[in-house]
Amino acid sequence: MQLSEAKQQFISAWGGFGSNWGINRTMAQIHALLLISPSPISAETVMAELNISRGNANMNLRELINWGLVERVMLMGERREFFSAEKDIWTVARTIVKERKRRELEPMLKLLDTLAVVESGENPADEKAFVDTIANIKKFSQHANSSLDTLIKADEHWFFSTLLKLLK
Amino acid sequence: MQLSEAKQQFISAWGGFGSNWGINRTMAQIHALLLISPSPISAETVMAELNISRGNANMNLRELINWGLVERVMLMGERREFFSAEKDIWTVARTIVKERKRRELEPMLKLLDTLAVVESGENPADEKAFVDTIANIKKFSQHANSSLDTLIKADEHWFFSTLLKLLK
DNA sequence: TTAAACTTTCAAAATATATTGAAATAAAAA
DNA sequence: TTTTTATTTCAATATATTTTGAAAGTTTAA
The missing domain is CATH 1.10.10.10 (Winged helix-like DNA-binding domain superfamily/Winged helix DNA-binding domain)
Structure with a gap:
């Protein structure tokens, strides 16, 4: 070509x-x-x-x-x-992850906090489903947030080699 | 609220x-x-x-x-x-990862393979920059691809706890 | 200064994407 | 069957996003 x-x-x-x-x-x-x-x-x-x-x-x-x-x-x-x-794709990826985390994940976590406190009302089933979903997403997001924090700091070689060894 | x-x-x-x-x-x-x-x-x-x-x-x-x-x-x-x-966000995330991998990452890997073979021409500097970038992206994508494969199969608790232990 | 080279802005136009709603199709009940 | 109910399709429309290009703004050099 x-x-x-x-x-x-x-x-x-x-x-x-x-x-x-x-x-x-x-x-x-x-x-x-x-x-x-x-x-x-x-x-x-x-x-x-x-x-x-x-x-x-x-x-x-x-x-x-x-x-x-x-x-x-x-x-x-x-x-x-x-x-x-920047030519190194690992650095590019970390930069993007960092930005998106700041722009999207962090605001989402903040919102989830405010949504977690819902007044008790007439609809217990709806309420439970809502609270459970929010709690589930929140837990997941927090995990993702701290994992990404470390990923951002990590060095490519270390990160991938350790991850792959671990996952194999 | x-x-x-x-x-x-x-x-x-x-x-x-x-x-x-x-x-x-x-x-x-x-x-x-x-x-x-x-x-x-x-x-x-x-x-x-x-x-x-x-x-x-x-x-x-x-x-x-x-x-x-x-x-x-x-x-x-x-x-x-x-x-x-599906209510479990970990399952939702895995489903999305799986689909996007299939729809986007895999076609990209296929393309990178075909782009790796470039005819030698009059512009060595351009050529080198191109080949290097493609090789860099390819290596990164392959890593991402296999990591995601394993992530898709992994169980949430195992994945996060192991990952966090590793990253801390 | 003034002029030239270059960069930024932004309203208008072009393009792309999402949405509507009514007609066509399909499936179940009478 | 025929009628009723529900689903799908898709051309037309509405909305959102991107792009243009000319004018305004900046910076540097003469």
Whole structure:
């Protein structure tokens, strides 16, 4: 396969992958493009490679920076900004886990706490099902939360090798 | 807090949670409604509780059944169908992991295999960055794939207690 | 300064996704 | 059978999200 074709396929697959995970297609495609670029690239290049507008490129690059997946790079002698992505996928994964934990899991835990205290009313069966479900989800989320905390801190080699040994 | 208000908040939060994960809001809300129902409920009830149309209810219930999260239940003496959701969140999580692995991770692994073989061309730096990235993602995905396989088979108590002991 | 190069913003337009509701289909009862 | 009840489908509509591009804002150099 030609490199250019392989690149195209990868960018497209990574975009599709992203949209399954609540990340917009273009943002994931820009990320893919940066992942396979040996050196930082400019907004112009992103626009040209993906055929998108300046505004779109700017907005999604900013969002990638917010997520901590991409950083601005100033190249010597160059006036404009360049962008570069973290290449190590384990680091990428940890960054994403960390962000999603903060944005989603933690608010959910907070909500579950407030929902756990329900006034006793006329409908004991409904009440029991509700309280039980909330308690169940809460317990699970707390487990997940602390597991993810450790995963974030862990080193890839240690984590996977120990986990796999354990799970085999 | 009143039960009815707590229910509303939970359904709404679960819906929001879902849309962050590529699952449509209504589908997640129906799932939430079923999670907190002590007994199976009819499509009519789903429509009334969530204020959605018959077609919408039907379509999303079917999708939940496809995911293996909800099942049809025939109640004695009742003509219409009722629906009921798996209540144990650990089981729910495993079901989702299993489905997403099949739908997303496995196709990605297949693609990475085909992308690994790139013809040697005029651009060695681009080529190296590409091949390295693909290899890196592939290795990571394979690890994730086998870890998830085992997680799917594991029992909650064993999994969390062993994992936590390990990670602490 | 002023001009040029570059970045950001945001309302409008385009696109994608979800929802409705009425008609078609299917299944059970009379 | 025919009638009644329930389910499914799907084109049309509504809603939400993404994208554009031109104008405004910034920064650097002349």
